[in-house]
Amino acid sequence: MAVPHPAQLFDGQSATSHDVKVEVRSDGLVVTGPAGQSRRWTFSGLEAASPVRPGETLRLKHTSEPNARLNLPPGLAADQVLEQASHVAGGFNPGKALKFTAIVITGLALFFAVGYAMLNIAPQRIAAMLPAEWRDKLADHTENAFIKDARQCDNPAGKHALAALAGRVAAASSETPDFSVRVFDMPFVNAFALPGGRIVLTGRLIKQADSPEEVAGVIAHELGHTAHLHPEASLVRNIGLQLLISLGTGGSGGDTLGSVAGLLTMLQYSRDAEREADDYAVTILTEGAIDPKGLRHFFEKLSKKEWSIATGKWKDLSSMLSTHPGTGERVEFIKPLPPGEARGVIPDYQWKALKKICS
Incomplete structure (x- = not known):
């Protein structure tokens, strides 16, 4: 049977203290007042009302009565409380x-x-809030992860022709975002819009293209992804804000952006995003008097899987198709310009130079 011990209680309703008896039981304290009324304070709700020091009065409060205070003089009762409720003295x-x-x-x-x-x-809204400096750093990381050791195709005449072709596309609309286009000698057919307005074409794509209108159409399509912030939104969706902040502020993203396969996965766009890019491409091509039939023909070849890649690793355009889903179903949307409305993209001599940009 628990032994009652003398103590003082301040009930929080008046400044007067009350002489009470305290019983230390297995589950807590029973505090009995002079009139016989009692209250129970569980051990889990006990807290120290002042720092606990050996040999001094133990001043307690309880979560059930936050304004009340119970003062236990040094002795057996105080020791039992500290043993049963060690958290009062700073324990768990x-x-x-x-x-x-x-x-x-x-x-x-x-x-x-x-x-x-x-x-x-809302990944595109988040992407739109990224500072331009972060986008540039994200572009550096993603481009390095994608390009790795691939050689940039820099034949002078070919680069001049590429600049002329890209300039024709850029001049099609006053609202065209800033962008750059580079070609890298990589053994598969693909084109990518990377963060920061960077567009990458593979040399194999240039080699397999049948006309400058095809390349212009591809650039216009990738420019659609750029205008809608699809690359940045895809990274937001796939790797999250924490890594974006790390990359944008100078951290390392090598583990996440360390392989072409990983980057291909991140830059896979939804069919809705592809349609947005198609809409944009057709609009600016039409405004610039560049026949969209080049883009249509390019997509037709994709959907029919007419090309084959020499390495065998990327047969049937698996790389391009993996990052540009639903190509076949979008072909019918792209209509050629009426006869007489289209103008040439670049002269024939520049087209021949562009075809040799990787030589």
Whole structure:
């Protein structure tokens, strides 16, 4: 049977102290007043009202009565309380720990839920808020991951022809975003819009193209991805804000952006995004009097898988098709200009030079 010990209680309703008896039981304290009224304070709800020091009065409060104070003089009762409720002296409090854990878990769940929603529902809005400096650094990381040791195709005449062709596309609209185009000698057919307005064409694509209108159409299509911030939005969606912040502020993204396969996965666009890029391409090609039939012909070859790649690794344009889904179903959307409305993209001699840009 628990032995009552004398103590003083301040009930928080008046400044007067009350002489009480305290019993230390297995689950907490029973505090009995002079009139026989009692209250129970569980150990889990006990807190120190002032720093606990050996040989001094133990001043307690309880979560059930935050304004009340219980003063236990040094002795057996105080020692028993500190033994049963070690958290009072700064030890572990199971009740508080459980409550804190629940709060943390709930907070993390809400954080990740909101983060997931933002990354998947509004990635383009987030991408639009990225500083230009971050986009440039993201472009450096993604371009380095994609290009690796590939040689940039820099035949002078070919580069001049590419600049002329890109200039024709850029001049088609006053709202064309800033962009750059480079060609790299890579053993597969593909084109990419990277963050920061960088467009990359593979030398194999240039080699397999049948006309400057095809290349102009591809550039216009990739420019559509650039205008709609699809590359940045894709990175937001796939690698999240934390890594974007790390990359944008100078951190290393090598583990995430360390392979062509990984980058291909990140730059896969939805069919809706591809249609947006198609709409943009057809609009600026039409405004610039560049016949969209070149882009249509390019997509027709993709959908029919007419080309083959010498390495065998990228047969049937698997690289291009993997990053540009639904190509076949979009061909019918692209209509050629009426006879007499289209103008040449670049002269024939420049087209021949562009075809040799990687030589």
